[in-house]
Amino acid sequence: MISPDIVRDALKKKKVRSEEAFGLEYLRFNDDYKDIPRGTVIFKDFVIWGYPHIGRIFMLETGLKEQFEAPFWVEEKVDGYNTRIFKYGENYYALSRGGFICPFTTDRLEDLIDLRILDENPDLVICAEVAGPENPYIEESPPYIEEDVRIFVFDFMRKNELGFLSHGKKMELIEKYNLPHVKVIGRFTSSDEDIKKIKEVLKKYNEEGREGVVFKEDSERNKRVKYITSYANLMDIKVNAKNMLQLPPEYYTNRTLRLVLFMMEEGLERTQHLYEELGKAFIDGLFQAIEQFQKEHKVYRTFSCKLRKKENAIALLELLSKTSKHIQVKEKKLEKEGDYWRLEFDKIYLNMTGLLGHLLSGGIVYD
Amino acid sequence: MISPDIVRDALKKKKVRSEEAFGLEYLRFNDDYKDIPRGTVIFKDFVIWGYPHIGRIFMLETGLKEQFEAPFWVEEKVDGYNTRIFKYGENYYALSRGGFICPFTTDRLEDLIDLRILDENPDLVICAEVAGPENPYIEESPPYIEEDVRIFVFDFMRKNELGFLSHGKKMELIEKYNLPHVKVIGRFTSSDEDIKKIKEVLKKYNEEGREGVVFKEDSERNKRVKYITSYANLMDIKVNAKNMLQLPPEYYTNRTLRLVLFMMEEGLERTQHLYEELGKAFIDGLFQAIEQFQKEHKVYRTFSCKLRKKENAIALLELLSKTSKHIQVKEKKLEKEGDYWRLEFDKIYLNMTGLLGHLLSGGIVYD
Numbered sequence: 001m002i003s004p005d006i007v008r009d010a011l012k013k014k015k016v017r018s019e020e021a022f023g024l025e026y027l028r029f030n031d032d033y034k035d036i037p038r039g040t041v042i043f044k045d046f047v048i049w050g051y052p053h054i055g056r057i058f059m060l061e062t063g064l065k066e067q068f069e070a071p072f073w074v075e076e077k078v079d080g081y082n083t084r085i086f087k088y089g090e091n092y093y094a095l096s097r098g099g100f101i102c103p104f105t106t107d108r109l110e111d112l113i114d115l116r117i118l119d120e121n122p123d124l125v126i127c128a129e130v131a132g133p134e135n136p137y138i139e140e141s142p143p144y145i146e147e148d149v150r151i152f153v154f155d156f157m158r159k160n161e162l163g164f165l166s167h168g169k170k171m172e173l174i175e176k177y178n179l180p181h182v183k184v185i186g187r188f189t190s191s192d193e194d195i196k197k198i199k200e201v202l203k204k205y206n207e208e209g210r211e212g213v214v215f216k217e218d219s220e221r222n223k224r225v226k227y228i229t230s231y232a233n234l235m236d237i238k239v240n241a242k243n244m245l246q247l248p249p250e251y252y253t254n255r256t257l258r259l260v261l262f263m264m265e266e267g268l269e270r271t272q273h274l275y276e277e278l279g280k281a282f283i284d285g286l287f288q289a290i291e292q293f294q295k296e297h298k299v300y301r302t303f304s305c306k307l308r309k310k311e312n313a314i315a316l317l318e319l320l321s322k323t324s325k326h327i328q329v330k331e332k333k334l335e336k337e338g339d340y341w342r343l344e345f346d347k348i349y350l351n352m353t354g355l356l357g358h359l360l361s362g363g364i365v366y367d
Numbered sequence: 368m369i370s371p372d373i374v375r376d377a378l379k380k381k382k383v384r385s386e387e388a389f390g391l392e393y394l395r396f397n398d399d400y401k402d403i404p405r406g407t408v409i410f411k412d413f414v415i416w417g418y419p420h421i422g423r424i425f426m427l428e429t430g431l432k433e434q435f436e437a438p439f440w441v442e443e444k445v446d447g448y449n450t451r452i453f454k455y456g457e458n459y460y461a462l463s464r465g466g467f468i469c470p471f472t473t474d475r476l477e478d479l480i481d482l483r484i485l486d487e488n489p490d491l492v493i494c495a496e497v498a499g500p501e502n503p504y505i506e507e508s509p510p511y512i513e514e515d516v517r518i519f520v521f522d523f524m525r526k527n528e529l530g531f532l533s534h535g536k537k538m539e540l541i542e543k544y545n546l547p548h549v550k551v552i553g554r555f556t557s558s559d560e561d562i563k564k565i566k567e568v569l570k571k572y573n574e575e576g577r578e579g580v581v582f583k584e585d586s587e588r589n590k591r592v593k594y595i596t597s598y599a600n601l602m603d604i605k606v607n608a609k610n611m612l613q614l615p616p617e618y619y620t621n622r623t624l625r626l627v628l629f630m631m632e633e634g635l636e637r638t639q640h641l642y643e644e645l646g647k648a649f650i651d652g653l654f655q656a657i658e659q660f661q662k663e664h665k666v667y668r669t670f671s672c673k674l675r676k677k678e679n680a681i682a683l684l685e686l687l688s689k690t691s692k693h694i695q696v697k698e699k700k701l702e703k704e705g706d707y708w709r710l711e712f713d714k715i716y717l718n719m720t721g722l723l724g725h726l727l728s729g730g731i732v733y734d
Contacts, residue, residue: 055731066729225731244620252620253611254734260653261726275646276639283642286627359628362433364422364592367621 001160002036002047010036021101021315024088028099039099043088046159048125051082051097054214054224058261060199063225064190070219072190073167074198076183077226078152079140079211079235080131085109086159087118100323103315104136107307112151117177124173127155127164129182134305136316136343139239143209148306153181154214167218187218203266206231230262234281241285243299245351246326252282289349293356300348302332306340313343326351368527369403369414377403388468388682391455395466406466410455413526415492418449418464421581421591425628427566430592431557437586439557440534441565443550444593445519446507446578447498452476453526454485465690470682471503474674479518484544491540494522494531496549501672503683503710506606510576515673520548521581534585554585570633573598597629601648608652610666612718613693619649656716660723667715669699673707680710693718 007027010016015033019026019041027042029050039050057063064072082097083105092115094105109115118124132149133141153174156165165173174181185201188194198213205212212228233255240247259278268274289299307313313334320329324347333344359365374394377383382400386393386408394409396417406417424430431439449464450472459482461472476482485491499516500508520541523532532540541548552568555561565580572579579595600622607614626645635641656666674680680701687696691714700711726732 053733055733057729057731058726059729062727062729063731064729067731241623244624250734256608256649257611257653260650260657263650264654264657272643275644275650276642277646278649279642279645279647282623282645283627283630286624287631290627290631359425360429362424362426362429362431364424364430364434366420366422367617 002040002042006034006036007042010034019100021103021319022091022093022106024093024101030098039095039097041095041099045088048084048086048095048159049157049162050099051084051127051155054226057225057227058258059265060202060227061195061265063227064195064198064215067223067225068190068215068217070217071187072215072217072223073187074185074201075154075214075216076185076205076210077212077214077228078129078131078154078182079138079142079232080129080149080152081135081137083128083130083151084157085113085115085118085126085128086124087115087122092118098323100319103312103319104305104307105130107309107312108149110308112149113153113179114177117173117179121173123159125157125159126153126179127157128153136303136305136320136345139301140235142211151180153179164222166222167216185213199266202227202229205229206262206266209235228258228262230259230266230268233259233262234277237278238281238285241282242289242301243349243352244286244289245355246349289352290356290360293353293360297353297357298348299352299356300330300346302344302346304342304344306337306342308340310334310341313341316343317345320345320347369407369409373401373403374409377401386467388470388686389458389460389473391460391468393468397465406462406464408462408466412455415451415453415462415526416524416529417466418451418494418522421593424592424594425625426632427569427594428562428632430594431562431565431582434590434592435557435582435584437584438554439582439584439590440554441552441568442521442581442583443552443572443577444579444581444595445496445498445521445549446505446509446599447496447516447519448502448504450495450497450518451524452480452482452485452493452495453491454482454489459485467686467690470679470686471672471674472497474676474679475516477675479516480520480546481544484540484546488540490526492524492526493520493546494524495520503670503672503687503712506668507602509578518547520546531589533589534583552580566633569594569596572596573629573633576602595625595629597626597633597635600626600629601644604645605648605652608649609656609668610716610719611653611656612722613716656719657723657727660720660727664720664724665715666719666723667697667713669711669713671709671711673704673709675707677701677708680708683710684712687712687714 010033015029015031016027017030019028029036029038029040032038037050037052041048084095086093092109094102094109096102129152130149131142132145134148156170188198206229209231211232214224214226217223236255237252293299317329317331328348328350330346330348332346335342377400382396382398383394384397386395396403396405396407399405404417404419408415451462453460459476461469461476463469496519497516498509499512501515523537555565573596576598578599581591581593584590603622604619660666684696684698695715695717697713697715699713702709
């Protein structure tokens with residue numbers, strides 16, 4: 001448990017905020033504080049720990065040899081957003097990475113996953129990725145999800161407890177309750193032979209447009225690291241270039257470096273095609289932003305998703321407005337569509353809109 | 368003149384430092400302070416003002432219409448480093464942009480420019496760009512300078528006085544003393560017809576690999592702005608990608624945005640070729656850094672230049688060591704070559720060397 005002293009200190013330092021949603025009151029760590037990860041929430045009856053940061057290796061071969069001292073499981077990393085699902089009283093809830101009760105995920109749980117597991121194991125917390133083109137948070141989506149969203153379980157925690165269930169226990173639960181889950185590629189070591197196999201997988205994942213993998217040591221310490229494909233790095237640049245000012249510029253330079261290291265390690269050639277892809281990723285996104293600004297005097301992106309309850313759609317918009325910095329969230333449409341409510345909204349990128357307004361009207365920049 | 372109170376305050380705030388070079392003692396503004404630009408220096412007998420920042424427009428048409436209220440001169444912007452040349456007692460000196468007496472430029476003055484003008488007008492300060500492949504400061508160099516360095520005068524100031532001589536007075540002095548100078552393209556207005564002509568010039572400059580132009584209003588206020596070609600933006604990325612961590616990441620995102628705006632305004636197509644050029648600029652520089660690191664365990668670039676006096680070469684290395692952050696300067700060769708001393712040295716990029724060392728040996732990054 002988290003001692004009251006730490007909570008008091010964290011409150012003083014504004015690392016913890018008080019929240020209310022779905023009739024529940026709770027405290028949320030909005031930043032890492034001492035050993036407590038961002039997104040940890042304290043309810044009246046229990047604590048749900050934040051999902052910890054996973055470090056990234058840039059090189060497979062040396063990285064795996066350096067980081068692991070026991071065999072490890074390799075799982076697909078799905079390009080979506082992280083959620084933690086739990087039961088409280090008679091209801092199921094889904095937390096965002098940052099520790100908000102997510103109105104969208106919570107609303108759609110019954111469509112995405114069979115939650116009998118939580119009825120029979122009410123102390124469990126399901127850790128999963130939600131991904132797909134119709135999600136309200138991120139522009140990217142795995143190519144194999146054609147509509148709406150899907151969920152992929154990748155870990156279990158317990159209420160009040162730090163750390164994850166073992167791989168064996170996890171797979172047992174996934175099979176028993178037939179839960180949708182991330183693809184488990186296998187158990188490997190950092191032997192040269194295994195690394196060769198892992199490289200093959202990554203090469204294939206890159207061609208298929210998958211994001212990457214997470215390595216999880218099959219040991220008490222359960223150490224984790226992640227590794228991302230060149231494809232995913234390119235997509236990150238492409239998707240975000242339209243709103244270039246939103247993310248720290250390191251976002252782009254980091255990804256360019258990762259891209260080059262991926263190519264080197266996988267023995268991929270510096271082809272015209274790859275040069276083109278990277279140039280295109282930067283240029284097309286910016287062109288789109290400029291063209292949109294010239295036509296509509298703002299730079300924005302439209303999101304669309306469906307929910308079961310209208311009140312959850314409204315709560316989602318409120319949450320997005322509250323948590324988006326330099327972004328204006330504007331409802332476009334909220335209409336009944338069969339059993340659902342179809343929500344469409346724009347995220348207007350205020351920084352990019354402001355900069356292009358200044359530059360295109362002939363403004364000066366000192367740099 | 369600068370009041371003693373301001374100097375005292377600036378000293379307290381460490382905006383001014385005391386320097387000694389070539390037997391001269393002086394105070395140097397190492398940062399902008401109130402109205403005093405960085406690089407302003409105070410000698411015993413006079414002040415030389417820093418060369419002011421020039422703002423950048425990203426769009427020609429709206430930019431010129433917005434910024435100028437009178438006709439303006441258009442001059443080539445040469446891709447080199449800025450210097451201010453003056454006479455003190457019987458000697459000539461050259462200041463760097465930051466206000467150091469530059470051992471390299473000072474040493475080579477007699478090769479670069481006829482300074483009788485300063486004998487007859489000892490209160491003048493010549494503002495000029497020094498450019499060429501054999502300079503100790505910057506990697507880039509205009510394609511039309513094949514060896515060593517050349518100098519290009521673009522302004523005159525007077526000792527103790529802020530501001531520049533008028534264009535007319537400047538050209539009179541340049542012609543009278545036959546001084547090497549930047550190309551003056553002509554006097555224009557922001558009429559549609561003139562903007563069309565200026566765009567043609569920039570398109571040609573872009574093809575020729577020139578950096579860009581500076582606009583100087585032909586009026587009392589003598590307002591200036593600059594505008595850079597797409598070529599120069601690409602070269603900046605290409606040259607610096609090798610040492611990506613040295614510059615702030617905005618350096619790259621800014622240039623990518625400028626590149627796209629240049630293309631849009633000049634009506635250049637988003638061709639495969641351009642995509643390729645941008646991708647190549649990022650990727651090749653990084654590849655070079657990685658390959659160099661793998662072979663030599665460090666990322667560096669070798670500079671070569673020649674000087675008349677050995678003591679100036681040594682002073683140059685000392686100055687570079689003192690002023691380079693995160694860069695180790697290492698002498699490689701200092702040998703007599705005809706009437707000159709040939710100096711070769713490496714700039715070892717410590718940040719990039721450290722990062723690649725960490726990543727290639729399998730280190731983790733949390734981002």
